[in-house]
Amino acid sequence: MQKFWMVLPLLAMAAPLQAKNAKDVFMPEDPEAAAFQSAVGFADAVIAGDKVYLSGVIVTPQPGESDLKPAFTRAFDRIGRTLERAGVSWDDVVDLTSYHTDLQGSINEMVEVKNRYIKAPFPAWTAIGISALYEADGVVEIKVVAQRTMDGE
Template identity: 45%
Template sequence: MDRQRTALYAGALGLAALASPVLAGTRTTAEVLYSENPQERAFQESAGYSDAVILRDGTIYLSGVVVGPTADKAAFERTYRRISDILLRAGATWEDVVEITSYHTDIEPQVAVMSEVQKQFITPPFAAWTAVQVTRLYSPGGVTEIKIVAKKAVR
């Protein structure tokens, strides 16, 4: 009986170790990307965030990228190109994007334009996408903020 209990505990500890975030990587062991623009980087450091965090397991978390001050097609295209640049610096592409979360100050018209532009960058099968209505964004003049999670293959 004691051998069975010991084996169960050992097995449970082994599973806990496999599920540990340390194996996947943590922010302190991850690669952190800051803006290449000195003014943007200074703002990021002052506010306490980065463009992206890349874990050892290949998961990439992009901070929200703001669209504004208008929500027209050109503004969304600029934002998606900026996201493309961050993904590229992280060693990923739109093919690696698995989740999109967008925050909108006026959801219906903004989602319509965003969806049109997004389909220029993401082809089927599409990433998971959650769109949320908010009263305002942190960034002055921002009307939409787009947050991305990607997963690149670990080599």
Template identity: 40%
Template sequence: MACQRTVRIAGALGLAALASPAMAGTRTTAEVIYSENPQERAFQESAGYSDAVILRDGTIYLSGVVVGPNADKASFERAYRKLSDILLRAGATWEDVVEVTSYHTDIEPQVAIMSEVQKQFIAPPFAAWTAVQVSRLYSPGGITEIKLIAKKAVR
């Protein structure tokens, strides 16, 4: 009986130890960055999202930035400059970006232009990138949405 109790207590302590690091990386203990633009911030608050969430371990999750309404180089450059601004406000750079996910309403031509622009911001070795074809985006007039995950060194 005493042996079973000891095993249960040890198991509970082990689970508590495993849960502790996870708590250090929860959204409620993270730094959250909202848009500096009052209209964008109001939309974010009404829709329920932020520009970025920075966990204590240095992982940064950026919400998607929409490209549109045209699939041209200038539209993608605007989106990448906005992503640059969010990274900067999060204390990161393009060097810290480890993953890019993009959603495209017309994948072939959009990926070609995005790739050209992306190489102006991300130098080799390149981040992981997943491009997905979708039927539409939430944002009216949006043709592509780009989201990032970055990992900055914890000081």
């Protein structure tokens, strides 16, 4: 028989997962994407207190595209739709993190597209060079955190 003191740490780790309110978890509207994310175990976004945390969106060029701008536009549009579903906008983004498989080769096009969506005052931004992404043909993954405005502020 297991001792209670051995089970207690497991219960403590599981408690935060059960504490999320389902209305504060945003899954994809596309059934195929929702099925994939459910199987893997992640959401498009989660509201926790006054923050909205978005999962990373992978920038993937389509066959025949000669530059990354269309792929970045698709990614930023998807992020914008997720922010809207969570009740915030690009103006509420306080932190942006981007993971680049070729940082020098993608940063300028990202900046050009990003600047269409994000205006001053700017959020914090960290750009990180990495060796690979979950999707083999992905070149950048973009993750954001937004600050919710509470009523009366």
